Amino acid sequence: MQLECVFFGPFRDVVGEKTVRYETDAETVGDLLVELEAAYPGLEGELVDDDGDGLAGDTVVTKDETNVVHLEGLETVLETDTVLRLVPSVYGG
Helix, strand or coil: CCEEEECCCHHHHHHHCCEEECCCCCEHHHHHHHHHHHHHHHCCCCCCCCCCEEECCCCCCEEECHHHHCCCHHEEEEECCCCEECCCCCCCC
């Protein structure tokens, strides 16, 4: 299936562009995030926590504008043409 992944901040710097049409066989958000970490080595450890149980740090991932923590978390099912937004932890003031 094909998805649209929108990267923000340092994630965009690693990927090299803001929006990527991404072809995947991943069935869940978690599977996709692991796949993205492998496809873009600079993202390794930035999307999924070390245990693989949740998002890394304060990373926010939305599926079609809804935060995945308000859905099924990493087990949220993906559909063709889903739009995922990946926002890194932001600190500072």
